[in-house]
């Protein structure tokens with residue numbers, strides 16, 4: 230379970246995220262939607278330990294993580310799939326997997342499940358077919374799978390996914406969202422930054438709208454699926470009108 234309380238953070242003394250409360254229970258997906266510049270990546274980077282919050286707290290399964298550096302946050306079980314994937318151009322898929330494999334310590338029983346390279350390849354068979362290919366030779370979808378594989382190899386309790394479908398064809402994006410659901414069923418708490426309110430409502434238990442670094446709406450995914458009006462209003466989206474015949 231990930232718990233953020235009063236989280237406040239920004240850059241160079243300026244505040245981007247304001248007093249944010251958010252919970253992601255184990256085995257669920259919490260989606261964040263918001264316009265460009267709303268503070269979504271800042272939120273993810275603050276949880277991941279790249280930005281030190283100026284106030285508030287980050288807790289992982291009740292353990293205080295606030296202000297811990299990124300490598301300690303990762304080791305404690307918060308995995309990150311960054312925006313833009315960040316795979317290494319010169320390394321093969323197999324090398325990425327080998328370098329990313331970080332089994333939790335023996336005493337750490339808090340992880341929902343343990344991931345090995347073999348198990349990751351069972352989940353993402355396309356990566357197995359491409360195991361000898363370098364980062365530059367992979368398609369956008371394959372790079373996305375590899376970024377996800379790298380995060381899973383830390384056997385995370387919490388997974389932070391920053392726009393994992395950016396630049397992907399709709400069919401691939403749908404597969405990624407299905408995968409996110411599978412990972413939540415495994416017991417992982419997933420915090421998902423989504424560019425699409427419809428997809429967010431489709432796969433998340435809870436959807437939060439962030440506007441200028443503040444929570445402006447929080448809805449059940451199920452309610453937003455039935456009636457997305459509140460979500461669209463919070464995002465100031467104009468409904469698509471069908472032409473009169």
Ligand SMILES: Nc1ncnc2c1ncn2[C@@H]1O[C@H](COP(=O)(O)OP(=O)(O)OP(=O)(O)O)[C@@H](O)[C@H]1O
Pocket residue numbers: 240245263264265266267268269270271272
């Ligand atoms: N490294 C940085 N230094 C200073 N300001 C930054 C930095 N990164 C982001 N910002 C500012 O913080 C605000 C929030 O940016 P952030 O990237 O978190 O938004 P976002 O919701 O993820 O947007 P996008 O959907 O475009 O990725 C913006 O005003 C942005 O200009």
